[in-house]
Amino acid sequence: xxxxxxxxxxxxxxxxxxxxxxxxxxxxxxxxxxxxxxxxxxxxxxxxxxxxxxxxxxxxxxxxxxxxxxxxxxxxxxxxxxxxxxxxxxxxxxxxxxxxxxxxxxxxxxxxxxxxxxxxxxxxxxxxxxxxxxxxxxxxxxxxxxxxxxxxxxxxxxxxxxxxxxxxxxxxxxxxxxxxxxxxxxxxxxxxxxxxxxxxxxxxxxxxxxxxxxxxxxxxxxxxxxxxxxxxxxxxxxxxxxxxxxxxxxxxxxxxxxxxxxxxxxxxxxxxxxxxxxxxxxxxxxxxxxxxxxxxxxxxxxxxxxxxxxxxxxxxxxxxxxxxxxxxxxxxxxxxxxxxxxxxxxxxxxxxxxxxxxxxxxxxxxxxxxxxxxxxxxxxxxxxxxxxxxxxxxxxxxxxxxx
Amino acid sequence: xxxxxxxxxxxxxxxxxxxxxxxxxxxxxxxxxxxxxxxxxxxxxxxxxxxxxxxxxxxxxxxxxxxxxxxxxxxxxxxxxxxxxxxxxxxxxxxxxxxxxxxxxxxxxxxxxxxxxxxxxxxxxxxxxxxxxxxxxxxxxxxxxxxxxxxxxxxxxxxxxxxxxxxxxxxxxxxxxxxxxxxxxxxxxxxxxxxxxxxxxxxxxxxxxxxxxxxxxxxxxxxxxxxxxxxxxxxxxxxxxxxxxxxxxxxxxxxxxxxxxxxxxxxxxxxxxxxxxxxxxxxxxxxxxxxxxxxxxxxxxxxxxxxxxxxxxxxxxxxxxxxxxxxxxxxxxxxxxxxxxxxxxxxxxxxxxxxxxxxxxxxxxxxxxxxxxxxxxxxxxxxxxxxxxxxxxxxxxxxxxxx
Numbered sequence: 150x151x152x153x154x155x156x157x158x159x160x161x162x163x164x165x166x167x168x169x170x171x172x173x174x175x176x177x178x179x180x181x182x183x184x185x186x187x188x189x190x191x192x193x194x195x196x197x198x199x200x201x202x203x204x205x206x207x208x209x210x211x212x213x214x215x216x217x218x219x220x221x222x223x224x225x226x227x228x229x230x231x232x233x234x235x236x237x238x239x240x241x242x243x244x245x246x247x248x249x250x251x252x253x254x255x256x257x258x259x260x261x262x263x264x265x266x267x268x269x270x271x272x273x274x275x276x277x278x279x280x281x282x283x284x285x286x287x288x289x290x291x292x293x294x295x296x297x298x299x300x301x302x303x304x305x306x307x308x309x310x311x312x313x314x315x316x317x318x319x320x321x322x323x324x325x326x327x328x329x330x331x332x333x334x335x336x337x338x339x340x341x342x343x344x345x346x347x348x349x350x351x352x353x354x355x356x357x358x359x360x361x362x363x364x365x366x367x368x369x370x371x372x373x374x375x376x377x378x379x380x381x382x383x384x385x386x387x388x389x390x391x392x393x394x395x396x397x398x399x400x401x402x403x404x405x406x407x408x409x410x411x412x413x414x415x416x417x418x419x420x421x422x423x424x425x426x427x428x429x430x431x432x433x434x435x436x437x438x439x440x441x442x443x444x445x446x447x448x449x450x451x452x453x454x455x456x457x458x459x460x461x462x463x464x465x466x467x468x469x470x471x472x473x474x475x476x477x478x479x480x481x482x483x484x485x486x487x488x489x490x491x492x493x494x495x496x497x498x499x500x501x502x503x504x505x506x507x508x509x510x511x512x513x514x515x516x517x518x519x520x521x522x523x524x525x526x527x528x529x530x531x532x533x534x535x536x537x538x539x540x541x542x543x544x545x546x547x548x549x550x551x552x
Numbered sequence: 553x554x555x556x557x558x559x560x561x562x563x564x565x566x567x568x569x570x571x572x573x574x575x576x577x578x579x580x581x582x583x584x585x586x587x588x589x590x591x592x593x594x595x596x597x598x599x600x601x602x603x604x605x606x607x608x609x610x611x612x613x614x615x616x617x618x619x620x621x622x623x624x625x626x627x628x629x630x631x632x633x634x635x636x637x638x639x640x641x642x643x644x645x646x647x648x649x650x651x652x653x654x655x656x657x658x659x660x661x662x663x664x665x666x667x668x669x670x671x672x673x674x675x676x677x678x679x680x681x682x683x684x685x686x687x688x689x690x691x692x693x694x695x696x697x698x699x700x701x702x703x704x705x706x707x708x709x710x711x712x713x714x715x716x717x718x719x720x721x722x723x724x725x726x727x728x729x730x731x732x733x734x735x736x737x738x739x740x741x742x743x744x745x746x747x748x749x750x751x752x753x754x755x756x757x758x759x760x761x762x763x764x765x766x767x768x769x770x771x772x773x774x775x776x777x778x779x780x781x782x783x784x785x786x787x788x789x790x791x792x793x794x795x796x797x798x799x800x801x802x803x804x805x806x807x808x809x810x811x812x813x814x815x816x817x818x819x820x821x822x823x824x825x826x827x828x829x830x831x832x833x834x835x836x837x838x839x840x841x842x843x844x845x846x847x848x849x850x851x852x853x854x855x856x857x858x859x860x861x862x863x864x865x866x867x868x869x870x871x872x873x874x875x876x877x878x879x880x881x882x883x884x885x886x887x888x889x890x891x892x893x894x895x896x897x898x899x900x901x902x903x904x905x906x907x908x909x910x911x912x913x914x915x916x917x918x919x920x921x922x923x924x925x926x927x928x929x930x931x932x933x934x935x936x937x938x939x940x941x942x943x944x945x946x947x948x949x950x951x952x953x954x955x
């Protein structure tokens with residue numbers, strides 16, 4: 150996590166007493182020590198500059214897993230993950246960081262070190278202040294240490310890649326998977342025809358799991374459990390039942406790690422394929438699942454042949470990654486997309502930023518998701534904790550509310 | 553949840569302009585409607601006065617479960633559960649309310665209705681304010697509506713009651729259970745010899761599962777999964793392995809719901825047995841598990857024969873319910889217990905209130921668990937949100953900090 154601080158630099162020119170602000174970049178990459186790990190409780194305490202992938206590797210050796218995983222794991226730091234409330238691929242199974250982070254140490258704008266570094270699953274003494282710093286993008290304080298609950302590593306992982314004839318089948322399949330796979334379900338991802346088409350065209354070494362035909366929708370399901378044969382039997386029974394019910398049109402089950410990686414590569418390769426295809430307008434939305442795909446269809450009608458609308462995401466979490474792919478960036482196309490996409494999401498009680506945060510670009514768009522009263526309280530809290538606005542200014546909240 | 557508001561009542565007597573404060577009790581028991589339930593996502597939205605047991609029954613009909621369950625479910629309301637961050641019997645499996653509550657509507661002290669009633673699993677737009685109201689015991693606002701993620705009901709439940717020769721065996725058994733039972737583990741409770749002795753003496757209709765001998769420690773394990781035969785085989789293999797390893801000395805597996813209820817009755821009957829035995833000093837502590845039972849042993853040495861020290865709790869969550877049972881209340885005994893129990897817990901980085909909250913009785917004891925800087929920030933936030941101190945005054949935070 151990089152936090153920008155603004156420090157005053159006073160210059161007197163004639164009668165003018167000017168303060169020039171110059172940004173200071175704070176890096177915590179040298180704060181990268183693991184402080185403690187308790188093998189009974191699974192509680193890890195570490196400094197905030199630890200790289201996520203290093204923590205994953207450390208825990209793997211101990212027989213545990215991090216409750217979050219994401220594409221950027223090789224470079225992102227746990228302090229940044231916490232500050233941005235990172236979602237990622239394991240949220241469906243292990244929930245959000247508000248559930249798994251047990252404690253934080255945070256440095257406030259006035260230099261106070263706020264020690265909330267508890268290592269307890271249960272602690273009802275006073276207000277649980279750490280949540281203010283989870284997801285506030287470094288704008289209320291700088292996270293310096295993290296205590297997090299990690300689940301034990303389970304040995305059996307299965308991956309299957311399925312084709313569905315329509316979006317309703319994907320939804321019904323999700324309901325069935327929650328019930329039939331129950332406690333072993335660990336991922337439920339979806340992509341549409343246009344996403345698959347893009348991956349097959351632009352990514353090298355990707356093979357269509359169903360070479361004889363293209364389908365309108367694809368679902369990737371992963372299970373993680375403690376018993377290989379039980380888990381596989383459970384998955385096979387679920388797939389047979391779903392085939393018979395017509396929820397899936399075709400499907401493959403990965404027989405080894407290489408095949409499982411190939412399935413994941415299709416899903417995880419979409420952002421790279423989009424970049425290779427030309428310009429791309431990216432939206433990270435949460436929308437109640439039953440309405441989610443309506444937005445994609447409406448967007449296709451609006452844009453007609455001028456752009457390709459590509460949809461994929463974490464269906465199990467209600468998180469749509471909507472991408473508009475064009476040969477090059479074009480203001481006319483942008484004006485067709487925005488503010489329509491935000492207004493539509495707001496009208497349907499969605500979030501205009503599911504897991505990526507608001508940052509600089511969307512700070513002014515917070516009102517599409519949050520009520521005026523809630524935004525006003527956020528502004529009041531920001532002024533309370535950072536009265537001089539030195540922590541990541543202009544981010545998260547509309548700068549106009551601070552004048 | 554009952555919140556006390558203090559309203560000014562102005563009286564002018566001669567030159568004196570006096571304001572008498574009179575308490576107003578706010579009850580939300582008539583706000584008891586279920587607003588919506590989404591069967592695909594499992595998201596329930598309801599008014600805060602809904603009785604927990606009614607929500608459990610409603611969800612049961614839909615094939616889902618509440619992520620929390622507790623002894624008081626027949627009378628407690630979901631708004632109170634959220635305001636006190638209730639823990640209970642399902643925390644080990646489904647985590648805390650900070651993870652499962654997706655949205656809240658809260659009325660602030662100035663009458664503002666704060667709409668944060670989102671129904672999304674992922675929403676990274678601005679600060680996640682709802683967490684301020686989860687566990688703040690009604691002192692920052694009154695929760696009026698709740699949106700909560702509910703997991704699907706799983707059909708297979710197994711319960712076993714085991715005997716262990718020492719506390720270390722209980723801990724090793726917990727590690728083994730997390731690994732071998734993995735995703736189906738749903739409760740890991742423990743009680744000691746004195747707790748079992750009390751239950752057998754004072755509760756009618758309770759039978760010792762191991763009539764031929766008493767043991768020093770007992771563990772209740774519950775599994776919840778989606779496949780009856782797989783789960784039972786998994787449990788049996790785990791028990792056989794634990795017997796062979798010497799982690800358990802004896803054990804019974806419930807063969808039907810009646811036997812499962814009998815096992816739970818022993819564990820859940822301890823508070824009632826304590827009440828029948830005479831006076832009782834109760835402590836609800838979180839302590840890192842490896843040190844937890846040291847406190848019980850030290851307390852027995854301090855109190856000698858003057859009182860019976862009874863220990864039980866949610867071992868899987870690191871939550872000890874420590875009870876000192878005496879024929880009658882006695883200030884000499886109390887002075888032997890306090891402040892020792894708080895100082896010991898503080899020294900060992902525990903929490904003096906794991907799940908019950910601070911309320912009136914322990915508001916002045918917050919410093920045993922929280923740092924001065926954290927308490928100061930809590931006071932600042934309380935003054936910001938409730939400048940006149942009308943919401944549950946004297947609770948949660950030390951009143952002396954408001955003068």
